[in-house]
Each structure stands twice: as C-alpha cells, then as structure tokens.
Amino acid sequence: MLTRADLAKYPFLSEASEYVRELGLSIDELSTPEFGPVLDRAEKRLEEALSKGRVSGDITNENAEILSFPFALAEAKRAYELLRQENPEKLEHIASTTFAWKVKRLDIKLGRRFYDFGLSLPDFLHNAVHLREPRWNLPNRVLDHGFVYVTRDEAARLMEEEVRTKILERSSRTPDEVPKLFGSRVERTRGLVVKWLGVPTKYELPKVPQPEAMPPCVRHLIDSLDEGKNVQHMGRFTLASFLLNIGAGEEDVVKLFKPATDFSERMTRYQVEHIGGKDPRSLLQTR
C-alpha cells in the first residue's frame, strides 16, 4: 500500500518508524559523514518550522519544548497538505494503522457533500475538540450509529491533529544528554532558536498573588467588594477559589470580604475553609 516515497512524505507513520528500526542504525552511526545530508535536511526542516511558525511572547521553557511546538505545528500542517491529496484507500490505511482509528469507508452524498469516511465517535472527538470552528462541534455533524461522517479533507485535517500531538509527545521524551558528536549541530540549532525566537529567559513565578496580574473579572469582584457593592454568591465563590488556588492565605481571603455589607467573619471563614478543601463535604459532587 505504501511506498518508500510515502514514508518520506509522512515520517510519523508506524511503517516509517519500523523502516528506520530495520535499518538498525545506532545514534553514533548517524554522526558519520554519509549521514550528513540526512542531518542537514533535519536542520533545514527545523529552520523552516521556526521561520514559518508564528510564536511570540515570553519564553519560559527549555529548548526542547520551545522547539517542539512550532516544529510540531509546521510538520502537522505539512502532513495535512499532503494527506488531503491522497486517495481514500491510503488515508484509510494510515488512519487505521498509524493512528489506530476505527474508521470505515463510506460513499455517501448528503446535500452537496460527499462523505468518504465514517470515523468512530471517540476518535473523532479526541481530535475535533481541539478545533474551534462551529463545523467541528458535534451537534453540527452527521452522527450515525457511533460513526461521524467526514469528508476526505476533514479526515486529513483530523490527522493533522494526530500528527501534532504525536510529535509533541515524542519530543517530550527527548534525552537530557545529547551525544558529543552532535555538538556542533546542537550549537547551530541553538543559534537557530535564538535567531527566530530570541534568547530563552527563565523567570520564577511570584510567590504571593500580584493584584495587577489578576484577570479583569477577579479585579472587578475585588473592586465591587471594596466599594461595598453586593457581590452574588457565585462571584464570591469564584473570588475565593481563585485566590486560594493562586496561593493566597485563608486569612487574606477572609479579610477581602470585610467591606461586604453582610460580612460575618465566622460564616466567611467557614466558607473559605470549605472552598479551600478543609471540609470533606466540599468534595460532594452530587445532589
């Protein structure tokens, strides 16, 4: 079903890993001159991903993770562009072998659309929950006896999600120690990261809550309490659980409620402790 060209196109395939395994390469062999072009290609791919991927904002993580995200996105996009042009047989094969999807071939036209596949509900949801367009919401899908109808293009799009998660999962398994022989390449890669993403900086999260860093809804609740306005139960609950979660002390939280017109220290303390999980009843999740 799959050719060697397919393995090159889709390096995430189970067959591709199997192929590489069968070559029996050790990591040391990879540093011999004949593998130079392979590693050059890897570097090039990385640079493509970095230069085309749009990543901005603060960088707080280690190199591997900084790299893996745009890389995974770019690789997944590339896979989608190639997959959407494949015939249904090949798509079905990749879906069921590499991603272990439960998928069946359909040949159904509903309205103006052709559905090539029925994808099992869990496999569809597993990937579609990451997609925000309304057409991916389950109520807007055709669901028939446990299978969601998808077009060929949609199947490729859902596979893009699988590729992305697969790469992210794999890159989180990167070894800490990189063989010395790769030293110069690793340095070059670091250079690429700095070039495209800037110098990775580390910072520590503050230990005490910073009012200026709080989300607007929480700030609004605090302001309302300060002004002596009535804040509803759900608002108070939100405020207390937010503050306790970011590490505020129970005393500080209780103090916040003091300006409320109906403030009762005993009641407030009870509620705050309750939310903080001191009371086992707070875990009651049923009616």
Added chain:
Amino acid sequence: MRSVKQSETPSATTKQNHEPLPTRAQSVNPTEQLIRRKFQEYYLSLAKELFLPPHPEQREYGFLLFKEKFMVRHRAFRDPSILLGAIRDLVPAHVYFSTAYYQEPTAAMEAKGWKGADLVFDIDADHLDTPCKSSHDSWKCKGCGTVGRGGAPKLCPKCKNDRMEEQTWLCDQCLRQAKEETNKLLEILYSDLGVQPSDLRIFFSGHRGYHVHVYSTQLQVMGEEERREIASYVIGQELDPQLHELDEVNLEGIKVIEGPQLGQPGWRGRMAAGIYDILGEEGERLGLSPAQVKTIKTQDRDEFFKRPFWSSVKGFGLSTWKTLSLKAVDRRSAKIDTVVTTDVHRLIRLPGTLNGHTGLMTMQVSRERLDEFDPFRDSLAFHGEMRVRVKDSPRFQLAERQFGPYSNEEVELPSYAAMLLLCKRRAEPVS
C-alpha cells in the same frame, strides 16, 4: 476543626475494618431519627443483593449521613455483601457510587488514578419547564425572605440575592415529562451514538427523574471535553441548521431552498421529522393556509418529504425554515443536566438504595417496562401503617390511592405515604 471530624469518620465502610457502629441517632432530630429507623428496617429486610455496576471494586462509594448531612466517601468494596453490611451499619440518607473507575478508589482524589468513567445522563424535573411547577413548587429568598411559586428564579426579584431555599414536590406530570425526555435520549443514544442496548441501564432516581448509564469500553476513556460535546449533541446546543445544509441555492438562475431530508441520519432526519410535526400542529399559527395544513396532515409523512418541500411552502424563506428547524431541534432534544454528563468524577445514586428526599427506591427499569413504569406504584419501599402529624401537603397519589391535601392534622397513613411526607419535611412524628 474539619480534619478532626474526618478522623471521626466511621471505619465500618473501609475495606480493612468492618465493625458495626455505635448508634449515632441520639443527636439527630426526631423526624430524621424516625426516617433513619425506617431506612434501617428496610436495609435489614433486603433479601437480595444490591445492584452493582461493572467493576464494582474499582469504584468509589459515598454515603451521606443523616447526622449533620455528613459525607463519608472514598470507600471501596470488593463484595456486594460487604457493601450492604456497611449500609446497614451506617444507615445513610443517600448512597452513591462513582461513575469513574480508579486504580485506588480509597485514595485522595488526586491520587486515585482515574482509569475511565461510564457515560451517564441525568434527567431531572428540576431542569424541565413543566407548567405544573407553579402548583407544587415554591421558593424563598434566603436574603430578604421574598417567597414565590414555581421553580426558583436565578436572582431574587426584590433583593437580587441568588441564594434560594426551594421546596419541591414530585408530581406525575413532571415525571411523565422526565420519562418522555428519557425516551428521546434513548433514541439518540441508540441510533446516533450507536450504544448497544446491552451496554445501557435505565434507573428511576427515587425522586424527580431518571438516570441513564452507558457502560462502553470504547466510550469510558473519554475526557471532559469529549463528554461536553456529547452532552451538547443530546440537547442540540448551538446546532446550526446551515451546517446541516439548510441553505438557499441557485439552480440555473432559480433560487431554491434545500435542506435535510427525512430518513437521513442524526439530527438531519430528526429535524425534518420535527418540522413535519410542527407544521401539522401549528401550521395555521405560523401563517399557513388551512388548506396547506390539511394537505400536510392528510399526506403521509414520507410522501410529503418526497417533494422538494423546503421550497414548496409559499411565504417561507430561509430564515423561517431556520427558526422552524431550531424549534424542531428543541422538541426532539433530550433535556439532560449537562453538568452530570461532563463530570468524569461524578458520584451517582446506587440503585436499590433509598432516596433520602422521598423514601422511594432508586431502581433499575428495563427498556421494555419503561413505558408502563409508574414510579408512584413501582418504587415504594415501605409497608405497614404510620401515624404522623402533617404540616401541609398537596394532594398526591401513591400505589393508585389518593392522599391529601393535608394541613396541620394528625393522620394514619400507609408507611410509604407517611415516609414521603416525613422525608419531604411536610410531616413530623407523633410524639
């Protein structure tokens, strides 16, 4: 304070130590004391084993005690007889088990090791908009004391407080509606989600609704986001008819409306069928001529849909069809409590146990018997007679007998009726 309480948690329900408990009834109020005694009699008289869900040993069990409504949870049982023993010792007001399977069900929440959870649905009259509510439910604002009839509003109309005390009653009409919703849910689960009837159980909650549990290895590993999608599907939330190809298209210069067809899978066929019903029932109000309505009513539904009907109704444009489609979705959707379905750590009532809100049994109802199932006849747990002082009670029917209304009177009643009034705090024991 609270942690001390936890150490007082009875050990009778732990796996390791199964000892009878000293009676805890002394400190509870007389009504609770009586209810608890009757519950104990019931549990001691139970001859058959309790219903247990698949993999009972991987579940967490919880008991809400009468005393100070204290919750004992994080318990596990390998054996139904040990579980029944614990219930007989503790005599809780409510008994729950987790829909989730855990590696260590007795561990703290974060250390339990979640393995999966059944897919569950809760249909409760609390979430249904039944017209009878104003006759049997009432609320009182905890802030200013304003009272009102029917289901409680989100905010008090007077002081805008959101804390309400609700007094609800269970009525035939509400429970019929809940059953109707359950039937709609089952239809969606079978034909859309492909749930196998052998993987599905239906339970009467013992109060105002029904629970549906799906035990499917394929579905149990789904997380909250996936379950939220399923809940949205069942209630048809934010369904966009245009994404189901209800649209105006240009056919060689003529604008025609096309849309879902009867017999298509999922929401499409359901929408089409729902629209046919709406047109037949409310066509004239929607602006159709009496003749048009007559045509719809007399014509076979399949025949009706064979025509290009989306364009055939004069005066109906795309927006009218959209509105009607959404109305059809609303009629055909099952009004579940989406929070329950989404939660992967939910504790849910154990079938075969008593519901402390009513004294009725939480019980399994087979699919075949669902239509004829009468919760007011089939879920009664108590025998004999009891004398109670009724504060106030609406008229109600149990075991095909009429009771009430009562107001400040002492009456001799069958125990099942007296227990309902006691559990609803509408009656007190006679001293």
